[in-house]
Amino acid sequence: MKAKRVRDVQTLDLFAAPELSVADSLTVLDRFSDAGLLRRLDTALARFVHSQDAAAEPALLVAAAVLAQMEGRGHSCLPLQALVQAPNSVLAWPAEALAAQQALWAQLPSDVAPWLATLARSPVVRVVGRDADAGQPLVLLPGAEPLLYLRRYWDYERTVAEHLARRTTVEGQAVDDAAVRHWLDRLFGPPQPQAPLDWQKLACALALRGRLSVITGGPGTGKTYTAARLLALLFATAPDAQQLRVALAAPTGKAAARLKQSIDAALLQLHDAVQPGLDLKTLVQRMGAARTLHALLGARPDTRHFRHHAGHPLDVDVLIVDEASMVHLEMMAAVLQALPPTARLVLLGDKDQLASVEAGAVLGDLCRGAQDGGYLPDTVAYAQRVAGQSIAPAFTTAQAATPLAQHTVMLRESRRFGGPIGELALAVNAGDAAQAQHLLLEQTRSGLDGALWAHQGGPATAIAAMAVQGRGTQAGYAAYARQLQAGRAARWDSEAAHQDWVRSVLAAFDRFRLLCAVREGDWGVAGLNRAIEQVLERQDLLRKDGEWYLGRPVMVTRNDAQLGVSNGDIGMALPSWADPARLRVYFAQGEQLHAVSTARLAQVETAFAMTVHKSQGSEFEHTALVLAAQGGHVLNRELVYTGITRARQAFSLWSEGPGLLASAIGSPTQRSSGLLRFLGAPPAA
Numbered sequence: 001m002k003a004k005r006v007r008d009v010q011t012l013d014l015f016a017a018p019e020l021s022v023a024d025s026l027t028v029l030d031r032f033s034d035a036g037l038l039r040r041l042d043t044a045l046a047r048f049v050h051s052q053d054a055a056a057e058p059a060l061l062v063a064a065a066v067l068a069q070m071e072g073r074g075h076s077c078l079p080l081q082a083l084v085q086a087p088n089s090v091l092a093w094p095a096e097a098l099a100a101q102q103a104l105w106a107q108l109p110s111d112v113a114p115w116l117a118t119l120a121r122s123p124v125v126r127v128v129g130r131d132a133d134a135g136q137p138l139v140l141l142p143g144a145e146p147l148l149y150l151r152r153y154w155d156y157e158r159t160v161a162e163h164l165a166r167r168t169t170v171e172g173q174a175v176d177d178a179a180v181r182h183w184l185d186r187l188f189g190p191p192q193p194q195a196p197l198d199w200q201k202l203a204c205a206l207a208l209r210g211r212l213s214v215i216t217g218g219p220g221t222g223k224t225y226t227a228a229r230l231l232a233l234l235f236a237t238a239p240d241a242q243q244l245r246v247a248l249a250a251p252t253g254k255a256a257a258r259l260k261q262s263i264d265a266a267l268l269q270l271h272d273a274v275q276p277g278l279d280l281k282t283l284v285q286r287m288g289a290a291r292t293l294h295a296l297l298g299a300r301p302d303t304r305h306f307r308h309h310a311g312h313p314l315d316v317d318v319l320i321v322d323e324a325s326m327v328h329l330e331m332m333a334a335v336l337q338a339l340p341p342t343a344r345l346v347l348l349g350d351k352d353q354l355a356s357v358e359a360g361a362v363l364g365d366l367c368r369g370a371q372d373g374g375y376l377p378d379t380v381a382y383a384q385r386v387a388g389q390s391i392a393p394a395f396t397t398a399q400a401a402t403p404l405a406q407h408t409v410m411l412r413e414s415r416r417f418g419g420p421i422g423e424l425a426l427a428v429n430a431g432d433a434a435q436a437q438h439l440l441l442e443q444t445r446s447g448l449d450g451a452l453w454a455h456q457g458g459p460a461t462a463i464a465a466m467a468v469q470g471r472g473t474q475a476g477y478a479a480y481a482r483q484l485q486a487g488r489a490a491r492w493d494s495e496a497a498h499q500d501w502v503r504s505v506l507a508a509f510d511r512f513r514l515l516c517a518v519r520e521g522d523w524g525v526a527g528l529n530r531a532i533e534q535v536l537e538r539q540d541l542l543r544k545d546g547e548w549y550l551g552r553p554v555m556v557t558r559n560d561a562q563l564g565v566s567n568g569d570i571g572m573a574l575p576s577w578a579d580p581a582r583l584r585v586y587f588a589q590g591e592q593l594h595a596v597s598t599a600r601l602a603q604v605e606t607a608f609a610m611t612v613h614k615s616q617g618s619e620f621e622h623t624a625l626v627l628a629a630q631g632g633h634v635l636n637r638e639l640v641y642t643g644i645t646r647a648r649q650a651f652s653l654w655s656e657g658p659g660l661l662a663s664a665i666g667s668p669t670q671r672s673s674g675l676l677r678f679l680g681a682p683p684a685a
């Protein structure tokens with residue numbers, strides 16, 4: 001259907017005109033929207049620009065529409081050189097659209113200079129360094145690699161860059177080397193001769209001397225383990241540990257709850273190791289719950305504004321943000337603005353995971369050089385002095401040595417993520433499609449019970465059948481459905497017994513998850529949710545007698561502070577204890593259960609199948625990833641990596657057609673952003 005619509009675009013006779021007029025260029029953009037190559041919103045921006053500048057030239061209108069389209073795909077800006085010289089690298093249109101794209105580009109200037117001149121002539125474009133900020137909707141950052149921004153994203157990116165640059169250049173508190181060394185050795189053990197570099201110890205040492213610490217690593221590399229030791233170190237070296245205000249946060253409620261649980265457990269385990277000298281038990285009690293970033297900043301319903309901002313900063317000395325790969329540019333700008341300049345910010349996350357759906361990939365940008373280290377002589381000497389760690393010359397290359405690198409550590413050894421799933425994740429990350437396919441094939445051949453299993457082709461109903469049955473001994477949804485039935489048959493003799501049952505159903509449901517790349521179609525979230533419901537009904541495991549049926553798993557799609565639920569929370573409709581004839585939606589929040597009436601939960605969707613994006617921050621025993629042929633540019637390396645790393649014991653892959661996995665692995669996403677360029681020297685406002 002889409003391919004046909006795209007072919008229709010090519011029959012446009014407008015391209016035959018000797019010179020592209022403004023009216024024609026707007027019509028062409030509309031046709032591109034009709035064909036699904038641009039969104040209506042993208043063309044609307046071009047029309048808006050034209051409404052503000054009657055003399056706007058076609059190149060400006062095209063640039064505006066493409067910029068809007070790129071923002072919709074998560075880019076914070078448009079690299080103009082690429083737009084002119086390699087338009088497909090930024091447009092990401094399907095092959096069928098190539099002729100139409102080339103025909104339009106043939107009517108536009110072939111050099112970047114006239115594009116820039118066209119943009120700079122328009123009053124809707126603010127040229128940084130030339131024009132004052134008069135609220136122009138577009139911002140052009142000139143230079144060797146000129147970038148075009150929507151005003152809002154320019155503001156966010158500049159804010160983030162300015163704050164991070166300040167945090168990486170301003171000296172932190174003076175470090176008492178002897179005290180730090182003492183505590184680092186107690187927490188990690190004294191340095192051993194010939195031992196490999198302890199990246200976790202190094203991360204703690206570096207974090208201590210600055211106001212920013214970026215700790216990245218794959219699953220199970222000990223990010224939380226390290227953060228807990230960093231907290232212990234901060235408590236131990238603080239002039240008054242009782243006064244140190246620590247906040248824990250994450251982009252989603254689930255990730256926040258997990259962070260709190262892991263940090264508390266790790267700190268309590270350390271309790272004996274730091275005796276005498278530090279009462280971690282009391283400090284843990286004082287620390288308070290982890291919150292979503294929205295809740296931490298005090299989101300105001302239906303506005304972009306937060307209660308905390310530069311004029312009313314957060315009341316914290318240390319802020320630890322987990323799953324930072326999911327923090328988009330706008331949110332990072334809000335966090336940095338609300339954080340007192342003296343507070344420490346610790347960002348934890350996996351740089352290789354999918355970035356947020358919204359624009360910006362801040363953690364990915366910040367960790368671009370993390371693999372290479374890039375430590376300066378001063379950092380190398382400090383690491384030796386306080387942590388007894390010798391940083392090898394391979395990690396001191398001048399090219400990677402930026403102020404940010406002195407605050408960044410990549411953890412490299414996974415403690416719980418080895419075996420075939422770990423190997424597959426590594427192959428995907430390295431872009432080695434042949435190795436990934438080899439691993440999948442080898443394990444698939446060995447039977448249904450292996451850690452890896454792959455299948456190509458339909459029908460989609462077979463996916464639903466596996467989602468219910470599981471494969472071999474690997475979990476599927478039948479496990480939760482049986483747990484559900486066990487409860488239906490039983491009479492709870494106490495509220496505690498009812499709660500235990502609710503917890504057991506939620507836990508059984510969390511053993512497996514079906515992850516999709518796309519929402520629509522038989523191989524998307526919507527189609528597979530329906531198909532799984534049907535299989536469960538056919539097997540009498542579930543009765544769908546209305547929108548809200550017993551055992552309906554749902555995902556919240558919008559934060560609702562009043563109801564106490566966050567976007568991404570997963571709950572299940574189950575009979576309430578007080579009135580078993582009525583369903584309530586139960587959510588596990590750490591150790592606690594939270595129940596909300598079904599009538600009040602409007603912003604939810606069924607959650608047997610969910611997007612890979614929404615699964616971030618969660619792990620399941622068995623995860624199945626579905627690659628739909630219509631996935632297009634959504635099927636990329638980060639999506640596959642994120643899907644695989646959600647699986648603890650078993651990973652299954654369903655590809656609708658041949659070559660989808662290899663092509664996704666061969667398509668890493670690089671979101672356009674000026675962040676790294678700004679960090680060295682933030683541009684003037």
Ligand SMILES: Nc1ncnc2c1ncn2[C@@H]1O[C@H](COP(=O)(O)OP(=O)(O)OP(=O)(O)O)[C@@H](O)[C@H]1O
Pocket residue numbers: 200217218219220221222223224225226262415416
């Ligand atoms: N240096 C270490 N020595 C012993 N155990 C460790 C060490 N580092 C991490 N671990 C253990 O490895 C496991 C994974 O660590 P942790 O949960 O901190 O990893 P993570 O990177 O935060 O994982 P995730 O990707 O789930 O966020 C935990 O059980 C932790 O206690």
